Amino acid sequence: MNSPQPVSMYESQKKIYPREIGGRFANLSKLATVSLLGLFYLIPWLMWDDHQAILFDLPARKFYLVGLTLWPQDFPYLALLLIIAALSLFFFTALAGRLWCGFACPQTVWTEAFIWIEQFTEGTRSQRMKLDKAPWSWNKLRRKGSKQFLWIALSIWTGFTFVGYFEPIRELNHQFMTLTVGGWTAFWGLFYGFATYGNAAYMREQVCKYMCPYARFQSAMFDKDTLIISYDEKRGEPRGRRQRSVDPKLAGLGDCIDCQLCVQVCPTGIDIREGLQYECIACAACIDACDSVMDKMKYPRGLVRYTTEHAMHSEETHIVRPRMMVYGALLLVLVGSLVTSMALRTPIILDVIRDRNSLYRELPGDLIENIYTVKIINQSNDKRDFKLSVAGVEGIHLDGVADIVAVDGGGVLSIPLRARAERKSTYGIMKIDFIVEAMDDSGDRRVEDSRFLGPTP
Amino acid sequence: MVSEEYRGTKQWSRDKQAVFTVIWISFLCAAIGTMVFFAIFDPVDLIGIFDQDLNIDRDAGYAAGFFFFWCLSLICSGITAFLVRTAPKRDAIHRE
Numbered sequence: 001m002n003s004p005q006p007v008s009m010y011e012s013q014k015k016i017y018p019r020e021i022g023g024r025f026a027n028l029s030k031l032a033t034v035s036l037l038g039l040f041y042l043i044p045w046l047m048w049d050d051h052q053a054i055l056f057d058l059p060a061r062k063f064y065l066v067g068l069t070l071w072p073q074d075f076p077y078l079a080l081l082l083i084i085a086a087l088s089l090f091f092f093t094a095l096a097g098r099l100w101c102g103f104a105c106p107q108t109v110w111t112e113a114f115i116w117i118e119q120f121t122e123g124t125r126s127q128r129m130k131l132d133k134a135p136w137s138w139n140k141l142r143r144k145g146s147k148q149f150l151w152i153a154l155s156i157w158t159g160f161t162f163v164g165y166f167e168p169i170r171e172l173n174h175q176f177m178t179l180t181v182g183g184w185t186a187f188w189g190l191f192y193g194f195a196t197y198g199n200a201a202y203m204r205e206q207v208c209k210y211m212c213p214y215a216r217f218q219s220a221m222f223d224k225d226t227l228i229i230s231y232d233e234k235r236g237e238p239r240g241r242r243q244r245s246v247d248p249k250l251a252g253l254g255d256c257i258d259c260q261l262c263v264q265v266c267p268t269g270i271d272i273r274e275g276l277q278y279e280c281i282a283c284a285a286c287i288d289a290c291d292s293v294m295d296k297m298k299y300p301r302g303l304v305r306y307t308t309e310h311a312m313h314s315e316e317t318h319i320v321r322p323r324m325m326v327y328g329a330l331l332l333v334l335v336g337s338l339v340t341s342m343a344l345r346t347p348i349i350l351d352v353i354r355d356r357n358s359l360y361r362e363l364p365g366d367l368i369e370n371i372y373t374v375k376i377i378n379q380s381n382d383k384r385d386f387k388l389s390v391a392g393v394e395g396i397h398l399d400g401v402a403d404i405v406a407v408d409g410g411g412v413l414s415i416p417l418r419a420r421a422e423r424k425s426t427y428g429i430m431k432i433d434f435i436v437e438a439m440d441d442s443g444d445r446r447v448e449d450s451r452f453l454g455p456t457p
Numbered sequence: 458m459v460s461e462e463y464r465g466t467k468q469w470s471r472d473k474q475a476v477f478t479v480i481w482i483s484f485l486c487a488a489i490g491t492m493v494f495f496a497i498f499d500p501v502d503l504i505g506i507f508d509q510d511l512n513i514d515r516d517a518g519y520a521a522g523f524f525f526f527w528c529l530s531l532i533c534s535g536i537t538a539f540l541v542r543t544a545p546k547r548d549a550i551h552r553e
Contacts, residue, residue: 059516203477211482
């Protein structure tokens with residue numbers, strides 16, 4: 001039996017710079033980075049009707065979501081949306097592990113983009129290490145300088161694009177070009193730019209290891225059927241170096257040639273062969289690295305692969321399982337209620353406040369009068385006419401308000417008014433309804449109850 | 458570690474971990490707090506309560522609110538992290 005010996009392949013390995021190996025998942029990650037960043041920078045520029053398609057207009061206190069306009073009063077929708085987003089993350093984590101971390105998390109995506117810039121300006125890993133050690137020269141200054149320039153430019157672009165989700169980006173762009181950006185806008189743009197720079201240029205995966213709560217919570221969502229990246233211990237062990245010509249079975253070796261590539265490519269610096277660790281962000285770099293080695297050794301791929309704990313132990317993997325059904329059912333209920341309530345949403349808000357300073361007033365002609373302040377909020381984008389009326393007491397009618405009131409799109413109309421009813425039809429505290437109806441074909445109406453006070457004989 | 462060197466990051470010290478974790482988590486909490494608070498209250502209305510003549514616009518109101526919440530959550534999670542990290546060790550308690 002031959003004892004395993006390092007061969008030329010391992011010697012030349014010192015010159016292999018892991019991240020440049022590439023592979024299926026590296027390509028997938030590139031695709032995800034390009035498309036997600038593309039969406040991020042593009043979306044604020046999309047228009048819908050005459051406004052930005054997605055705009056959380058904080059200065060005007062209204063949110064545009066494509067054809068929908070939301071107001072501060074619609075906050076429950078936003079809260080529901082956030083809960084749905086969180087639950088979806090649980091759902092997909094239980095199903096597919098940390099796919100989010102490896103491919104879609106902003107931390108990963110921007111880090112990837114910043115590394116591209118680094119590679120573009122400073123070259124491969126060894127070139128960078130050499131450059132760092134070298135004394136300052138024109139070449140070093142040029143490479144380092146252009147890296148910083150591109151990093152900072154991308155950071156500032158990112159920061160101001162982010163602000164463009166909260167303030168109209170076209171105006172922002174104009175202000176930016178003419179250097180007339182307002183104080184707070186500039187501050188937030190630079191703030192987020194700086195955060196991007198710090199996170200993607202310097203902190204990188206340390207954020208995932210030390211600062212991310214999701215990374216620590218994930219074990220609660222994992223089970224034996226969750227898709228994870230795992231090293232096939234049964235196949236790989238005992239690991240050891242060998243010549244390519246050696247039959248591992250005869251040498252008493254597993255398929256792992258202990259080349260350390262999977263460790264070297266890991267952005268969080270773990271050894272996947274030690275099993276699932278919370279530091280693992282499922283970037284799949286180790287799969288690419290191992291597959292490339294398996295190809296060279298002419299062994300089948302997949303010594304490190306996407307799998308589940310059950311599959312690893314030759315048991316059946318269950319996609320449908322109680323956990324998935326619970327997450328799924330909750331998700332369905334929440335999405336269902338969001339869609340239903342959005343569909344049934346009437347874009348009118350009616351607010352009735354009874355004047356607390358007086359109980360009631362007796363008027364000549366045996367009339368009883370109560371005073372109210374009524375607020376009509378028109379949540380649509382267009383000016384609309386409304387008819388305001390009151391019901392609940394026989395003969396009750398409004399005084400001090402026109403038959404038809406117009407409210408601007410997104411406007412609030414506050415009307416002080418009096419409701420009057422004949423004394424004989426009032427008795428103590430009575431419940432009345434204020435009704436506002438849109439004077440168009442929409443059939444939109446809102447009813448709000450209040451109290452009408454009369455004398456108790 | 459080779460790859461960390463390659464990625465331009467190094468293992469963080471315990472102090473650095475604590476500081477950045479406190480900053481980040483308190484930022485998240487402040488963001489949630491600001492969102493909920495200003496969904497209910499309009500900064501313009503609030504400024505009116507304190508000082509009618511104060512000439513602050515909505516943007517400044519949001520910013521002030523956010524930094525108020527951030528300071529609050531920084532103090533909270535900062536002190537918590539400090540106390541947890543500097544707590545007497547169990548055997549030290551037994552010795553007394």
